[in-house]
Amino acid sequence: MLDCVIIGGGPSGLNGSLVLARANKNIILFDEDKPRNAVTHESHGFITRDGIKPSEFKRIAKEELMKYPNCKIVNERVMHIKKEKQSFTIYIKTGKVYKSRKVILSTGLIDVLPSIHGMSDFYGTSLFSCPFCDGWELKDLPLVLIAENAGAFHKVKLLYNWSKDLVVCTNGKRVFSQEQRDLLAKKKIKLIEDEIMVLQGEKGQLKTIRFKNGTQIERKGGFVTAGLKQASSLAMTMGCKQHKNGGIETDSFGRTNIEGVYASGDISLSAPSQVINAASEGSIVAMGVIHDLVREDF
Ligand SMILES: Cc1cc2nc3c(=O)[nH]c(=O)nc-3n(C[C@H](O)[C@H](O)[C@H](O)COP(=O)(O)OP(=O)(O)OC[C@H]3O[C@@H](n4cnc5c(N)ncnc54)[C@H](O)[C@@H]3O)c2cc1C
CATH class of the missing domain: 3.50.50.60 (FAD/NAD(P)-binding domain)
Structure with missing residues (x-):
């Protein structure tokens, strides 16, 4: 025994x-x-x-x-x-x-990641879930936060500690109140609520986020809110x-x-x-x- x-x-x-x-x-x-x-x-x-x-x-x-x-x-x-x-x-x-x-x-x-084409190519190399774990390595870079849920605003505030060059993508969801939107605008944080088509880059390095409406943005890395x-x-x-x-x-x-x-x-x-x-x-x-x-x- x-x-x-x-x-x-x-x-x-x-x-x-x-x-x-x-x-x-x-x-x-x-x-x-x-x-x-x-x-x-x-x-x-x-x-x-x-x-x-x-x-x-x-x-x-x-x-x-x-x-x-x-x-x-x-x-x-x-x-x-x-x-x-x-x-x-x-x-x-x-x-x-x-x-x-x-x-x-x-x-x-x-971790249960948002179902976005290309996500698994970058998760763990240039896209992460925890800024305490990987924020230093992405410090001051142009970052994206992909967040589809109500915890998104808290994560924005946290990430702003590591980089002020932040774009928030909700992948078609509307998760922010008007007050939160005003605060994002005041901090010059761009909010994109269009659906994401694909994440693109090379060898684990995220470069481009393409949206279903035909637009795209360039980012060097970022964070995603994952379910558990x-x-x-x-x-x-x-x-x-x-x-x-x-x-x-x-x-x-x-x-x-x-x-x-x-x-x-x-x-x-x-x-x-x-x-x-x-x-x-x-x-x-x-x-x-x-x-x-x-x-x-x-
Ligand atoms: C992308 C990413 C990056 C991270 N980076 C950091 C970082 O930089 N710094 C940091 O401090 N933390 C980091 N973390 C968090 C860290 O990985 C976890 O907090 C930590 O691993 C939790 O340890 P654990 O022992 O509880 O579970 P785990 O490390 O997940 O270990 C659980 C183990 O149990 C095994 N297991 C499960 N079910 C069974 C079963 N039925 N029979 C036998 N074995 C089983 C699994 O296979 C696994 O080996 C990161 C997490 C992620 C997702």
Whole structure:
């Protein structure tokens, strides 16, 4: 019987595994290896790791974990988890079955991008979703914000911090009030509400946005407001409660409403989506698991 399984080997699951391994716990980290930031070449904002390639971050983390003989990494998707009286049965894609006392879900989120032709050619290279992650690299450039929802105005204010040369495209939607339009005009931010036909450029570098009405604009990069959805349905099928925003509800140590099931990282949507926040949550939740295990065992 394992002490804990960690499902998802992003920064959260990796850091959680490290803390559990260092507490003498017998653990397995299952990871399908489809992280949210796989599209980007550089990850920013984590001190000592600023600008690191996400795959390199993961390689270093897994190498560090392999120093602990009580920690195993299995690169497979977990398909199902069954709650027994005092434990869990974990079913993975290969058909193999494992037993564990506790489960940490660190399965992350998926970005749902506006359905615009060409979007995937530039997302992660010159079009991004988070200015804290990639704003510095696009600082002072002619940027576009593609935003189709009500959160658009907040994003405009945020982006204006990095570049004043901003065009906002709503792709045919009307998301701004008259007051907001007046403010955009005052700040000389152009608003285009026509439907986008295609995004064009070369080798991941956005150049042109062409509209269905035949017009076009030139931009050197930008941001897009993406929707978010859970990368895995494991939490929901186990009956974990969700917040209105779609995140999994937990206490401050990651305990969900299902006894023995914990959640950490992006999955809980409790902190801004950042590698450092996910790693930090992984550590806190692992400590929650360790506290519960020692209390049960002492
Ligand atoms: C384009 C882009 C750029 C970004 N840039 C930055 C940046 O510069 N700096 C920054 O701090 N943050 C950045 N982020 C945010 C950052 O990627 C996330 O906050 C972080 O990856 C969340 O970590 P996590 O461990 O919660 O989830 P993830 O990193 O998404 O990891 C989840 C893991 O769980 C696995 N998994 C899911 N379901 C299962 C299953 N059933 N069985 C087994 N494994 C499973 C997935 O395959 C994945 O490997 C960026 C995000 C995007 C989209």
